[in-house]
Amino acid sequence: MTSTRLPEHILARFDAVLDQVDARLGAGYPGPDGRAQPIHTVYVPADRITPSTPLDWGASAVTLLDRHRDLLSERDGTDSLDAVRARLLDDPVQDLRIDFEDGYGFRDDAQEDAAATAAGEIIAGWASAGGPAGFGIRIKGLSGAERGRALRTLELVLEAMGGVPDGFVFTVPKIRAVEQVSALVALCDGFETGFGLREGTLRFELQIESPQAIVASDGSAPIARMLTVAERRCSALHFGTYDYTAACGIAATDQALDHPAADHAKAVMQVAAAQTGVWICDGSTQIVPDTEPENALLNHHRLVGRALRRGYYQGWDMHPGHLVTRWLATYDFFRQAVDVAVPRLLAYLDRRSGGVIDEPATAEALAATVLRAVHSGARTEDELRITAPELSPAVLRALVAREPIPHDPR
Incomplete structure (x- = not known):
């Protein structure tokens, strides 16, 4: 960390308060647990x-x-x-x-x-x-x-x-x-x-x-x-x-x-x-x-x-x-949602410019939609593999969790 004009005790207090907040929010709002929700x-x-x-x-x-x-x-x-x-x-x-x-x-x-x-x-x-x-x-x-x-x-x-x-x-x-x-x-x-x-x-x-x-x-x-x-x-x-x-x-x-x-x-x-x-x-x-x-x-x-x-x-x-x-x-x-989501996710992964510039929160929602489509059977993993091989289940899960994209996308 670069030098700061903040007194050390203030910085310690600042971190202590926010560490407690982070822990509380992490415990109360862990996000999706990986279960496939039934329709x-x-x-x-x-x-x-x-x-x-x-x-x-x-x-x-x-x-x-x-x-x-x-x-x-x-x-x-x-x-x-x-x-x-x-x-x-x-x-x-x-x-x-x-x-x-x-x-x-x-x-x-x-x-x-x-x-x-x-x-x-x-x-x-x-x-x-x-x-x-x-x-x-x-x-x-x-x-x-x-x-x-x-x-x-x-x-x-x-x-x-x-x-x-x-x-x-x-x-x-x-x-x-x-x-x-x-x-x-x-x-x-x-x-x-x-x-x-x-x-x-x-x-x-x-x-x-x-x-x-x-x-x-x-x-x-x-x-x-x-x-x-x-x-x-x-x-x-x-x-x-x-x-x-x-x-x-x-x-x-x-x-x-x-x-x-x-x-x-x-x-x-x-x-x-x-x-x-x-x-x-x-x-x-x-x-x-x-x-x-x-x-x-x-x-x-x-x-x-x-x-x-x-x-x-x-x-x-x-x-x-x-x-x-x-x-x-x-x-x-x-099926309609996937037709919209897949091109936008591919553009997001490639960081290409286009008609819509998506943020991580939007990519999260788009990926969650594709996963729901697969879980429901509206689209299959095989269909997705043919149309968008970059969007493997592992990649989609990483986007939903806002984690680094895996090098091995399987």
Whole structure:
């Protein structure tokens, strides 16, 4: 370091303060953790789940796609429909929650005990034999009336799984206070001790569907604090469309993913989770392609595209028909995005001048988009290798992390 007019004790104080800030920011905002975010989470009530549910949903989705192919072709801007159909046949569901909350309702204890054991066995089967990449359960809430039942269901699922497979999480609905998250951390600690699991094995998702989770009584925005007290156990924030908008006093006919009240809540979630490695998952729509399939397909396609443009890359799917438009909108979005991103990334790597001069932050976002496209299947690594061999996964990951570009780009 060159000489300075600063007294040595001032420089030492300056460094000491900022070193603490760097450590705190590094711990709280570590950035992406390398996990591939799924494009959706499928919710299935616990009394309707079977080992074949993912493929059954895919088969139903293919039938719907074939029946409405002309309509869907009008929304297919990148000739993706055949690829979507193949995806629905082969790997239609990336992430699935077996629901013990609203979708399941209240049963007697013997019924829910049996359903919890069955759910754990099904998840164990998926983990060993090519099921969805992600899976888990949604337990009942943490209020006094439901708390005991929620804990018992989770414990029975853990017992039936015979271990915790990679990809397992449990979703906790109706989170309203920071202290509830602290209690969840203690719960995970206790179950890990009781089952002999490695520390940090259990992770959970917080479902944000109460206004108090967005603005607390003291005027604070508690989600950021929730993520801090979660001690890296919170993997995602999920939005609850209908509970949230109902609690805000929105009339039933106007409750929707694109209502301004919902947009505000999701924007707060997005900012609170930014750079933490915690995913944001959009909520659900109750409009399904049963009685008016064409209107429902168009509506869901619109909502998925809208969410993607706002940076919500994952959302709930509640019906096999939602898979059709989820995959179509996702493939279309990322194929178009890759067509824009690849030339700009190549120019950035070569530092060539052009119509757009990108900065490291923009290169980070462009590279993240290409990686998401590959993870979703919208584009493949082989396609990228042909069109842009310089943009290997290693190079893209380095750009996202703002690290030096590897000399060996493989």
